[in-house]
Amino acid sequence: MSAEDWQLLWFTGRMAALSTCLVLPVGLALAWSLARARWRGKALVEALVSLPLVLPPVVTGLVLLKLFGRRGPLGHWLYQHLGWEVVFTWKAVVLALAVMSLPLFVWAARASLQEVNPLLEQLARTLGAGEWRVLFTITLPLARRGIIAGTMLAFARALGEFGATIMVAGNIPGQTTTLPVAIYYSVELGKDSRAWMLAGLSATLAFLAIWATQRLLRRPKR
């Protein structure tokens, strides 16, 4: 493996980790309010969050490109007020990965939050625990498995994302190229052996992610 390949691996891993860090708080808040609270427009929000799961990734990419492009409504605002350029930078990579992996996390976390017995939370409240304490000592620990599984799913999805990434972040070596994009362009350039090598790397990463999840999910020995 060349220095360039190590850089590629490190960059892709970092971007996927960053996007997962973004997905966690947003996704938990979403999952909790979808699982527990009743509010107007819930069905709409639920559909919107899940959309990247069912839409072709390039469509999600197209929407992001139009929103965050230099002349797009959000992209223009970010540039004017924060001086941020999004499209064709690493920020676009994180954005694409986060949007694409959010629904996977929300679905997994939501299902496990719904399974937490509300009686246990009620019990904690009657014993004097505040809402935050209930959340962090009762609800989240009990929903732990779904949250861990969702996190790993989101991370793995981010490692493999291609369609949306290529639309908003392009293929700038060393700046926005991720593993799947590099594989595509290696084939495109007729560099099949590099494509296979990178494909092997991807498979290794995916395997490690699944293995780590299984270890984390193993029930503690009593």
Added chain:
Amino acid sequence: MPILLLVLGAGPAGRGGEQAGKGRATVIVFAAASLTDCLKEIAGGYEKRTGDRVVLNLAASSTLAVQVRAGARADLFFSADEAGMQALEDGGLIVKGTRRSRLSNSLAIIVAAEGGAEVNSPQDLAGAKIKRVALGDPQAVPAGVYAREYLRRLKLWSALEPKVVPMESVRAALAAVESGNVDAGIVYKTDAAVSRKVRIACEAPREDGPRISYPVALLADAPQPEAARGFLEHLGSEQAEAVFRKFGFIVLAGPVP
């Protein structure tokens, strides 16, 4: 129901000229993205005249060459550079004696028509105001390879390389400039001419620029060699050359020197 018909209809068309016996063949042409508009016009006229169908697969020539090598069904290959064609010829993938190069082009630096950056010379691209420049991928896409060669001759490549956004074809580079997501781009003059959303900031004089040449040839595994020869011949006709000229291509009397 209409959807079903569409799906069924796509089958025979995709397989190409199976109905050749009835006098209607389908010629599959793999052509450089920069030839998009002129080939559509030329093919349209040819279809009307002969009754044959011409299917165009338009992408970066480098991509098309990889597809041909992978065994894609195609009759003609119309490349934007000699390198891609040479690789196919060396691999025995084109029919000897059918290769011909009479088309040329030149490069232009473009900016968005509205609110585009102030660029008056190639040197301006190195300035601080220009943050990103879209090119065809300089590793493979002909337009990008030519642009890199041009910038190297001007001793600007090392200054510009970090700003380059490599795109998958010259038309993708054009689109990036149109959308305003990059500050400038280098494309063929003919690409700049088909878009109202960009303007030419400065042209690369042909003598400064690299030697741009568009070879075309019949592929060895062509499913419809006879019909393909007909269209290949038509591409060299005066009618077709008039269309190339109309779109700004340079038609040479002989091969590009």
